[in-house]
Amino acid sequence: MKKYTRTLIGSVLAAAGLMAATSAMAGKTLDQIKQRGQVVCGVNTGLAGFSAADSSGNWSGLDVDHCRAVAAAVLSDATKVKYVPLTAQQRFTALQSGEIDVLARNTTSTMSRDASLGLHFVGANYYDGQGFMVPKGKITSAKQLKGATVCVQSGTTTEKNLTDYSRANKLNLKPVVFEKVEAATGAYFAGRCQAYTTDASGLASVRAKEAKDPATHLILPDLISKEPLGPMVRRGDDEWLAINKWVLAGLIEAEEYGITQANADQMKSSDNPQVGRLLGATEDLGKHLGLDKEWLYRAIKVTGNYGEMFERNVGPKTSINLPRGMNRQWSQGGLQYAAPLR
Amino acid sequence: MSHFSMTEARPSPDKKNRTISWRSREGRSIIYQIVAILSAFALIALLVRNTLANMRLRGIQSGYDFLFQPFGFDISETVIEYAHNSSYFVAFAIGMLNTIKVAIIGIALATVVGVLIGIGRFSANFLVQKICYAYVEFFRNVPVYLQLLIWYLVFAEALPDLDGAWNAGHFYLSKNGISFPWPVWQLGQTLALLGAGLGLVFGLYYRRLARTHFDLTGQPRPVLWVALAATLGMSVLGWLAGGAPMEWDLPKVGEFQIEDGGALSPEFMALLFGLVFYTAAFIAEVVRSGIASVSLGQHEAAGSLGLSKRQTMRLVVLPQALRVIIPPLTSQYLNLTKNSSLAVAIGYPELVSIANTTLNQTGRAIEALSIVMLVYLTLSLITSALMNWFNASAAIQER
Numbered sequence: 001m002k003k004y005t006r007t008l009i010g011s012v013l014a015a016a017g018l019m020a021a022t023s024a025m026a027g028k029t030l031d032q033i034k035q036r037g038q039v040v041c042g043v044n045t046g047l048a049g050f051s052a053a054d055s056s057g058n059w060s061g062l063d064v065d066h067c068r069a070v071a072a073a074v075l076s077d078a079t080k081v082k083y084v085p086l087t088a089q090q091r092f093t094a095l096q097s098g099e100i101d102v103l104a105r106n107t108t109s110t111m112s113r114d115a116s117l118g119l120h121f122v123g124a125n126y127y128d129g130q131g132f133m134v135p136k137g138k139i140t141s142a143k144q145l146k147g148a149t150v151c152v153q154s155g156t157t158t159e160k161n162l163t164d165y166s167r168a169n170k171l172n173l174k175p176v177v178f179e180k181v182e183a184a185t186g187a188y189f190a191g192r193c194q195a196y197t198t199d200a201s202g203l204a205s206v207r208a209k210e211a212k213d214p215a216t217h218l219i220l221p222d223l224i225s226k227e228p229l230g231p232m233v234r235r236g237d238d239e240w241l242a243i244n245k246w247v248l249a250g251l252i253e254a255e256e257y258g259i260t261q262a263n264a265d266q267m268k269s270s271d272n273p274q275v276g277r278l279l280g281a282t283e284d285l286g287k288h289l290g291l292d293k294e295w296l297y298r299a300i301k302v303t304g305n306y307g308e309m310f311e312r313n314v315g316p317k318t319s320i321n322l323p324r325g326m327n328r329q330w331s332q333g334g335l336q337y338a339a340p341l342r
Numbered sequence: 343m344s345h346f347s348m349t350e351a352r353p354s355p356d357k358k359n360r361t362i363s364w365r366s367r368e369g370r371s372i373i374y375q376i377v378a379i380l381s382a383f384a385l386i387a388l389l390v391r392n393t394l395a396n397m398r399l400r401g402i403q404s405g406y407d408f409l410f411q412p413f414g415f416d417i418s419e420t421v422i423e424y425a426h427n428s429s430y431f432v433a434f435a436i437g438m439l440n441t442i443k444v445a446i447i448g449i450a451l452a453t454v455v456g457v458l459i460g461i462g463r464f465s466a467n468f469l470v471q472k473i474c475y476a477y478v479e480f481f482r483n484v485p486v487y488l489q490l491l492i493w494y495l496v497f498a499e500a501l502p503d504l505d506g507a508w509n510a511g512h513f514y515l516s517k518n519g520i521s522f523p524w525p526v527w528q529l530g531q532t533l534a535l536l537g538a539g540l541g542l543v544f545g546l547y548y549r550r551l552a553r554t555h556f557d558l559t560g561q562p563r564p565v566l567w568v569a570l571a572a573t574l575g576m577s578v579l580g581w582l583a584g585g586a587p588m589e590w591d592l593p594k595v596g597e598f599q600i601e602d603g604g605a606l607s608p609e610f611m612a613l614l615f616g617l618v619f620y621t622a623a624f625i626a627e628v629v630r631s632g633i634a635s636v637s638l639g640q641h642e643a644a645g646s647l648g649l650s651k652r653q654t655m656r657l658v659v660l661p662q663a664l665r666v667i668i669p670p671l672t673s674q675y676l677n678l679t680k681n682s683s684l685a686v687a688i689g690y691p692e693l694v695s696i697a698n699t700t701l702n703q704t705g706r707a708i709e710a711l712s713i714v715m716l717v718y719l720t721l722s723l724i725t726s727a728l729m730n731w732f733n734a735s736a737a738i739q740e741r
Contacts (some may be wrong), residue, residue, distance in 0.1 A: 089698055093707050097401060117705045118400040148598040149418075149518070154686070154695065155702035163415050167426060174418050174599070177608065177695060179686040187689065190498035191517050192608060194598050235401050 021137040029101055029233075029240035030169035033074060038082050041067035046098045047181070047202060048209045049314040049322070050126075051105045061105035062313045066125060066231050069103065069247050069299035073291060087180060088155030092117050095234055100243055104231040106199065108157045110331075122231040122244040125306075126314075127326040127335050129223030130161050132202040133188070133207060135216060139195075151184045151193035154249045158198050158262040161225040184211050188312045201314065201322055208319040243289050245251035250296040252338035254278060255305035256329055261336060264300045278341055285341055305335060352401035353372060387539025393708070397571055409434075417691050420609055437696030438717050440491055443690065444613055445679040445721070452678060453620045453671075456625025463630050474626065481623035487684050488614035494688040497608035512592050519611060524604030530584025537580025551652065563640045609690040613682065621678045626670065627690045632667035664736040672729035676722050683718075693717055708712050 005146055008329050016134055041050035051061040059081075061318035068078040084100050095103045108111075109126075124130040132142050132150070142165075154177045168171040176193055178184040185206050197201070204332055207214045231248070233241050237289065254260075256335060257275050259267050268281040275283035279300075280293035289295065303309050310327060314320045328334025363369045367472045397404050417424055420552040421439040424432065463473035481489070499518060502508060507516035514521040525531055545568065552563040581587075593603030627682040683694040693714055699708040 015710045089702055092702075092705060096400065105624045113705070118402040120396075145598075147596060147601075151689075159415060160703065166416065172359060173416065175416055176418055177691060177699065178687040178689045179698060181697075183687055183689070187494075187498055191493070191503055192498040196369075236399075 007095060007166075008289065010272045016113055018217065019081070028235045030074060030243065033101060037073060037075065037079050038081045039071045039102065040069060041070075042084050042086045042091055042103040042105055044105045045087060045181070047106060047319065047321040048205045049201070050085050051083075051104065053083070053085075060313065061126060061230070062309055063106060065303040065309045065313065066104045066248065066268050067102065068246075069303045070244060071252060072298040072302040073295040076298055078298075088153060089179065092119065095119060095232060098234070101240070102233050103232055105312065106202070106229045106240050108199075108227045108229055110157060118235045119232050120235055120241050122233060122241065123248045124228040124230040124335075126201060126229040128199040128227040128229050130158055130197060130200050130225040130227055131195050131203055131219045131223050132215050133203045134195045134220060135191075136218045140220070142220050142224065143169060143171070145173060145195055146171050146176075148194040149176055149192070150195045150197055151176050151178065151188040153177075153181045153184045153198055154179055156198070157225070157227065161174070163198055167222045175201065181206075197329060198211055201229075201320075204322050206316075208321065211222060212308045239290055243291070245342065246289060247299055248277060249294070249338035250310065250341055251299060251303065252306040252329075252336050253341055254296070254300050255307040255336075256338070259300055261301060261304035261308060268297070274340075274342070283342075357587075360652060363597075402705070404706065404709065406706075406709055408700075408706055408709070413700075414703070417696070418689075419610065419691055430712035432705075433696050433700070433715075434693070436711060440690070441679070441692040441717075444610065444617065444682050444685070444690070447620070448483070448614055448617045448678050448682070449675050451614070452621040452625055452674070454620060456674075457566040459622060459626035460629025460633070463626065464633060478623045478626050481619050482627070485688065486616060486620040486681055489620055490612060490684055492690055493615045494608065498610050501608070504598070504600070507595065512590075512603070514593055514595070516600060517608065518600050519607040520604055521600040521603045522574050522604045523590040523592050525588040526587070526591050528584065528587040530581045530587035530655045533580035533584040535576045535580070535582075538577070538739065541573035541576030542568045542569070544576070548572070594682070599637035607690070609685070609688055612688050613685045613690045613692075616684075617681055618682070621674055624677075626736055628667055628670045628674065631670075632663035632665075635701035636662045661736070665738070668729060668733040668736060669691050672726060672733075675682050675725050675729065679721055679725065680718060683714075 041064075043061075045057065046052045047061070049061055053057060064083070065082070067081045067123035071081045072078040072299040072329070084094065086094055086100075086105060091103055091105050091107065093111075095098050096120075102122075103119075104125075105127070106128075109124065111297065112161050114121055117197040132145070134145075141281070148171075150173050152162055152175050153293065157256070159175065159177065162173060162175055165171070167177060174182075176187065177188065181198075181202075185196060187193060189211065198206070200219065203219045207217050207219065211217050231244055233244055257272065257274060259278060264279065267275050268279050270276060270279075270281075273282065277285060279297045280286060286292045304312065307329075310319060310324060311320045314322045316323060326335045327337065364373070394404065409431045415433070417433065419437055419440060420436050421443060422432075422436060426437055459474045459477055462470050463478075465471045465474070497519075499587065501515060501517050504516050504518065507514045508520075509515075512523045545565075546570050551564045551672045552565050554633055556562055556675065571663045590605050592607070593600050595601075610648050641654055644658040682692055685692045686695045686698060689695075697710045698715045701707050704710070
């Protein structure tokens with residue numbers, strides 16, 4: 001009953017939120033954040049590398065870094081973030097109702113979500129695809145899973161992709177659907193399902209953190225979907241959308257121009273006019289966003305550029321051990337291509 | 343004019359003068375009630391209107407039109423036929439049937455276990471009495487959510503893999519759950535079911551005859567055995583009339599699953615076990631309090647009439663205890679049904695699980711939850727109505 005009650009209360013609160021506060025419209029989010037001195041950021045309840053809290057309650061991860069960078073840009077203090085852990089079901093309602101300012105929770109951008117939920121996608125901070133993890137053994141391709149039971153978390157694009165893939169390839173997969181990711185992975189590791197499916201990054205994270213022996217689990221090479229993951233904001237506040245969008249783009253462009261956490265101070269005196277623009281040493285780009293000159297400089301000092309964020313949180317040197325792959329800069333054959341900041 | 347007008351001592355008050363006014367208590371109470379109802383409706387209308395307006399303002403689409411779109415998900419357990427292009431409506435129906443399935447089986451088993459434990463607490467045997475006591479205190483004091491997770495863990499962890507599935511004849515027990523032979527449904531089974539129904543009706547009819555006979559002569563007749571024999575006999579007769587079909591759908595080991603045959607998934611069993619053992623603890627207490635409410639004098643009086651212990655229980659104590667037992671028992675049945683929504687934690691595809699998927703796929707949170715509420719409300723009201731009917735038949739017959 002407890003579980004159901006919580007969903008119910010969440011929805012009722014969300015409904016109540018919708019009923020109240022129509023004042024939270026256009027341009028007000030930034031004012032509210034400044035007034036309360038905090039960015040309220042919806043994150044995953046625990047996905048190592050993307051958003052997870054350590055034993056002393058400090059959050060870290062690629063998604064968490066977006067929140068920190070935004071807080072650094074608008075409040076000049078990356079610690080002024082309130083993290084709200086959300087399940088897949090709760091996330092959109094929490095954003096719609098104004099409980100959170102930004103949702104950075106490895107969320108896939110899709111047309112129906114973008115067009116019908118009253119939300120906007122900021123951009124992709126991780127290009128992903130859905131895959132399968134199986135115990136190492138006779139299975140080496142997803143096509144061999146005919147008739148298999150697959151553990152999956154509800155409330156995700158994953159669930160839909162799994163069904164589509166199963167039908168398209170006549171695999172007759174049997175999904176066992178869990179509300180919480182921990183329950184889904186728990187059932188997989190207990191041997192209830194022959195495979196576990198989620199985004200490939202999620203598989204790597206789960207294998208690294210939850211498997212007793214990561215080497216005994218295989219992530220199949222087949223990717224069955226496109227999953228551009230990224231932050232979302234509410235519709236109706238274009239200024240706030242712009243801030244999130246350009247913080248993300250700015251950190252990607254910073255990597256392109258070689259600005260890092262370590263060299264940001266020296267780079268301020270760089271001869272490259274674009275570097276001066278990004279760091280606010282010459283031109284003031286911040287005023288377009290209602291921010292000051294050094295908004296992006298502060299963000300870079302906190303999280304580093306996009307490449308540094310990637311390496312620190314999920315890269316090959318971490319236990320998550322994800323290759324940079326599609327998330328390389330466009331100039332290196334990847335998909336990360338930020339519109340120019342000028 | 344009536345012939346009896348002469349006998350009328352006082353004229354009744356003139357009906358035409360009874361207008362609604364503040365002056366009369368009756369009038370005031372009517373006005374208060376009208377105002378209360380109107381303000382309740384106004385409040386609801388305001389909330390609905392505001393919600394809709396705000397949702398429109400924020401570009402959130404709403405409405406129930408999604409119900410007739412294809413659901414587009416596979417469901418691991420279905421009671422009725424589920425095609426690949428079935429609508430959300432059908433999916434909700436399947437979720438509801440899965441809820442009803444676990445509720446009906448759960449209520450039946452919880453009642454049996456609960457009554458046994460409840461009676462066991464009056465046992466003269468020290469061990470039995472203490473075990474029943476310990477059972478009640480343990481199961482009702484551990485949150486049911488935890489119990490479900492523990493049962494699921496037991497089924498998922500402790501049962502063997504497919505390769506080492508425990509196997510007795512055509513029965514298999516593995517991480518896939520329990521698989522067992524299931525008769526291939528033919529005319530014979532339908533007729534057998536029909537026969538069982540007829541036998542049961544006859545049994546009930548015989549019970550009335552026996553009651554009348556008892557009232558007239560004081561001689562009891564063996565109702566239970568006759569009813570049982572009629573039900574079984576008629577069912578066998580029906581089966582024979584249908585050509586005595588003997589075909590079984592046998593489970594067999596496939597690559598990933600035990601295929602075919604009848605099957606109960608670990609999710610279903612964990613949910614069933616969790617709900618049954620939890621609710622049974624409460625039912626045991628209800629039964630115990632009911633039996634305890636019948637005074638010792640009743641036992642003694644029955645004894646002095648020469649009734650045996652069993653007769654005393656069946657004819658004197660239980661009919662009186664039932665009046666105390668049934669109302670709280672209804673609450674326990676309702677709780678069991680509603681608690682089945684916790685199954686989202688362990689992957690059983692019941693109503694809330696389907697609603698969750700819907701909610702996430704369509705974003706229609708308010709709509710999906712309103713359907714869930716409506717279904718639970720309907721199920722609860724039906725259960726209550728049945729139990730009230732049962733209660734009325736057990737109540738003291740006032741003459």
